[in-house]
Amino acid sequence: MDTSTYFSELFSLDGRVAVVTGGSSGIGRAIAEALARAGAAVVVVARREAELDATVGELRALGCRAARVSADLATRDGVRAAADGAVAAFGEPDILVNCAAVNLRPPFGELGEDVWDTTMAVNLDAPFLLGQRFGPGMAERGHGRIIHVSSQQAHRAFVQSGAYGVSKGGLESLARSQAEAWSPYGVTCNTLVPGFVMTPLNSHLSAQPGKVAALADRTLVGRNGLPGDFAGAAVFLASRASAYVTGQSVYVDGGFHAH
Numbered sequence: 421m422d423t424s425t426y427f428s429e430l431f432s433l434d435g436r437v438a439v440v441t442g443g444s445s446g447i448g449r450a451i452a453e454a455l456a457r458a459g460a461a462v463v464v465v466a467r468r469e470a471e472l473d474a475t476v477g478e479l480r481a482l483g484c485r486a487a488r489v490s491a492d493l494a495t496r497d498g499v500r501a502a503a504d505g506a507v508a509a510f511g512e513p514d515i516l517v518n519c520a521a522v523n524l525r526p527p528f529g530e531l532g533e534d535v536w537d538t539t540m541a542v543n544l545d546a547p548f549l550l551g552q553r554f555g556p557g558m559a560e561r562g563h564g565r566i567i568h569v570s571s572q573q574a575h576r577a578f579v580q581s582g583a584y585g586v587s588k589g590g591l592e593s594l595a596r597s598q599a600e601a602w603s604p605y606g607v608t609c610n611t612l613v614p615g616f617v618m619t620p621l622n623s624h625l626s627a628q629p630g631k632v633a634a635l636a637d638r639t640l641v642g643r644n645g646l647p648g649d650f651a652g653a654a655v656f657l658a659s660r661a662s663a664y665v666t667g668q669s670v671y672v673d674g675g676f677h678a679h
């Protein structure tokens with residue numbers, strides 16, 4: 421077997437269908453593009469129409485198969501609409517990437533039910549519900565990949581991110597439960613754990629360059645992350661190459677957690 425066939429068999433996503441929530445911006449946008457470039461037909465799920473149109477247009481311009489579903493994952497109806505729309509576009513998915521999230525930031529003492537409920541709905545309930553919808557079919561077909569996107573804040577306390585951190589800790593636990601249920605049937609379930617990445621999610625920090633620089637100093641590679649830093653890890657976790665990796669939290673954080 422020549423080298424390019426060898427690597428293509430390991431990493432190619434030709435013939436696969438991927439659903440990427442939060443796929444129209446930031447890390448999710450980079451993951452959607454990476455999976456599409458690796459050969460998958462990609463359904464991008466998010467709320468904002470203009471960003472969705474732009475993302476799908478760019479993916480199609482690259483020669484990739486892409487479709488969009490506009491849905492609010494904060495509601496059960498929205499999650500159902502997202503799943504139905506994705507299946508209507510390209511059929512049952514082989515790969516589910518749960519990247520959509522909110523990070524609302526009241527000080528912990530002022531954290532009320534509304535912030536808690538919205539955070540859990542988008543960051544934890546939607547990944548659970550989409551997993552329940554697609555995981556059994558993946559297991560029945562004998563192959564599948566579920567990839568969640570967590571956060572360093574699942575592992576340490578950050579001021580004003582109490583609900584967010586809890587939701588991300590739950591997500592990593594969810595991946596392990598899903599792995600326990602479905603990995604015997606060829607479905608791997610893992611979590612990517614980003615460090616700090618400058619995206620719309622933390623645009624409030626763009627006015628605090630000192631804080632952004634301090635976060636970069638805490639990494640081992642000496643810089644904060646870029647959305648494109650997640651492309652390789654996502655393709656790996658979505659491909660045959662990661663068949664023996666499941667129930668894991670994979671840190672893509674420039675070594676932030678290593679010291």
Ligand SMILES: NC(=O)c1ccc[n+]([C@@H]2O[C@H](COP(=O)([O-])OP(=O)(O)OC[C@H]3O[C@@H](n4cnc5c(N)ncnc54)[C@H](O)[C@@H]3O)[C@@H](O)[C@H]2O)c1
Nearest residue numbers: 442445446447492493494519520521571614616617619621
């Ligand atoms: N940027 C960072 O520093 C960082 C660090 C750790 C973890 N993360 C995680 O990375 C993932 C991507 O975040 P990002 O930084 O790229 O931010 P982002 O704001 O660019 O992306 C978040 C996405 O979630 C979508 N979304 C939010 N609420 C939604 C809803 N109710 N319904 C549907 N879609 C909704 C948004 O439309 C957007 O596409 C998130 O899970 C986030 O928690 C980011």
